[in-house]
Amino acid sequence: MDGPRLELCLSRLAKRPGTDASVVNALSTWLTQSSPFERLRISPHSVAECGNLDVHAVVNAFLLGTQVELFDLSWEVHCPRCNMLTEQFNDLAHAREQSSCPMCEFSFRADLSNQIEVTFSLNRAIEDLGFPPVCSPPAILDPRGNIACPQGQYVSTVVELAQGQYRYFCPLTRSKGVLDVAGIQSEEIQSVTVTQLAGNELAPRALTVRPGRIQVVLHNVGHPISGLWIHTNRLSEDLPLSALKRRLSGLELLHYPIYQRLFGDRVLSARERLQVSSVTIVFTDITGSTRMYEELGDPQAYNLVRDHFEIIQQIFESCGGRLVKTIGDAVMASFLSNRSALRAVDNAQRRLEQYSQSVPNAERLQLRFGMHRGPAIMVNLNGQMDYFGRTVNKAARVQTVARSNELSVSEEVFTDPDFQAECSASFWSDFRKSVEDLKGIGGGQLVYTAQRRAVNATS
Numbered sequence: 001m002d003g004p005r006l007e008l009c010l011s012r013l014a015k016r017p018g019t020d021a022s023v024v025n026a027l028s029t030w031l032t033q034s035s036p037f038e039r040l041r042i043s044p045h046s047v048a049e050c051g052n053l054d055v056h057a058v059v060n061a062f063l064l065g066t067q068v069e070l071f072d073l074s075w076e077v078h079c080p081r082c083n084m085l086t087e088q089f090n091d092l093a094h095a096r097e098q099s100s101c102p103m104c105e106f107s108f109r110a111d112l113s114n115q116i117e118v119t120f121s122l123n124r125a126i127e128d129l130g131f132p133p134v135c136s137p138p139a140i141l142d143p144r145g146n147i148a149c150p151q152g153q154y155v156s157t158v159v160e161l162a163q164g165q166y167r168y169f170c171p172l173t174r175s176k177g178v179l180d181v182a183g184i185q186s187e188e189i190q191s192v193t194v195t196q197l198a199g200n201e202l203a204p205r206a207l208t209v210r211p212g213r214i215q216v217v218l219h220n221v222g223h224p225i226s227g228l229w230i231h232t233n234r235l236s237e238d239l240p241l242s243a244l245k246r247r248l249s250g251l252e253l254l255h256y257p258i259y260q261r262l263f264g265d266r267v268l269s270a271r272e273r274l275q276v277s278s279v280t281i282v283f284t285d286i287t288g289s290t291r292m293y294e295e296l297g298d299p300q301a302y303n304l305v306r307d308h309f310e311i312i313q314q315i316f317e318s319c320g321g322r323l324v325k326t327i328g329d330a331v332m333a334s335f336l337s338n339r340s341a342l343r344a345v346d347n348a349q350r351r352l353e354q355y356s357q358s359v360p361n362a363e364r365l366q367l368r369f370g371m372h373r374g375p376a377i378m379v380n381l382n383g384q385m386d387y388f389g390r391t392v393n394k395a396a397r398v399q400t401v402a403r404s405n406e407l408s409v410s411e412e413v414f415t416d417p418d419f420q421a422e423c424s425a426s427f428w429s430d431f432r433k434s435v436e437d438l439k440g441i442g443g444g445q446l447v448y449t450a451q452r453r454a455v456n457a458t459s
């Protein structure tokens with residue numbers, strides 16, 4: 001590692017507006033105390049936990065660090081079964097919906113909120129280890145071994161294995177074999193040798209031993225470096241996210257305003273799309289805009305609408321939202337949770353009420369809000385990352401149920417305990433339930449509508 005260059009880049013980062021000095025110090029400590037392997041793929045969550053810091057501030061520092069040649073940003077796709085990295089790229093333009101895991105021999109659709117993670121590494125001018133990042137198997141797979149072997153050498157480890165089928169593999173060279181442990185318990189240490197050949201070949205590809213202690217010898221003849229892990233080969237269900245280390249998901253990153261400012265022009269290729277297992281979509285619309293245009297005239301009304309877009313964007317972003325686009329007088333935004341979406345709507349409505357008290361009647365803006373949560377597909381629409389699918393359509397239709405100053409939400413949102421908790425903590429209550437025939441969605445849809453409760457000046 002080029003220490004002086006690291007110091008120089010850290011000092012450049014510290015001078016960037018919006019950087020928190022305590023975060024730069026924590027980064028400096030983490031970077032100097034970590035192992036080279038850890039620095040190949042740095043999760044902002046690890047640094048935040050280590051320094052007891054807010055992860056948002058840490059992510060912002062990493063993002064700003066990419067601008068001073070301190071860090072490189074990396075998109076990674078994980079196999080949902082074994083968690084191994086199946087793809088890695090530095091630009092969203094290289095993302096593909098379909099991925100496959102050579103270890104599990106299994107194809108899957110990459111989900112932006114579950115399988116796609118964003119990590120950072122030191123800029124190559126500071127440190128270049130010459131091999132790709134690897135991801136340790138999660139504890140739930142009971143990994144053993146973990147040895148690394150330079151070319152031309154032998155490295156060994158002893159593991160104790162019970163009856164079952166295991167996988168031995170090198171995540172660097174993407175080679176694997178299957179180890180069957182069967183028969184009577186062995187009192188002696190058994191020894192097996194696995195040879196890393198060129199390409200993605202481990203020899204032999206299958207081994208059988210008895211339960212007990214096994215000395216595993218890795219002989220590397222094919223690569224500058226090879227490693228060996230052993231874990232269970234009984235993988236059928238997708239790994240639960242709760243069993244994995246906390247990640248910065250691709251979907252979370254897209255909700256960082258700093259990311260949008262720095263990398264907003266990096267989008268999926270035009271024909272590609274990514275799954276999003278769950279996202280909250282909010283629509284806002286100005287009610288009575290026809291009257292407003294009549295009374296104020298087009299130029300003044302347009303300015304008012306533009307100003308309101310800026311206010312909505314600023315409030316939504318401060319609550320973790322991402323303004324997707326404006327459509328006429330309407331705004332479409334996405335949120336990671338129903339809770340943060342309600343907080344954003346609450347702040348926007350409060351701000352609008354304050355604003356209305358300070359301007360003539362004709363300039364008073366009234367909004368209505370609609371909210372729905374569900375799966376979506378992320379696409380590149382006209383050079384912007386946009387959502388597509390039934391969740392978006394339903395959110396737009398749910399909004400049409402609301403009148404001025406009202407919020408309408410779908411049943412999926414209303415029954416979310418987090419949404420209910422946020423309602424109790426804010427000024428939204430007394431939702432009225434209605435059964436709606438939503439255009440294009442169908443009849444019998446439950447929609448819940450409320451107004452922000454009038455409160456005294458202390459609100």
Ligand SMILES: [Zn+2]
Nearest residue numbers: 079082101104
């Ligand atoms: Zn896999």
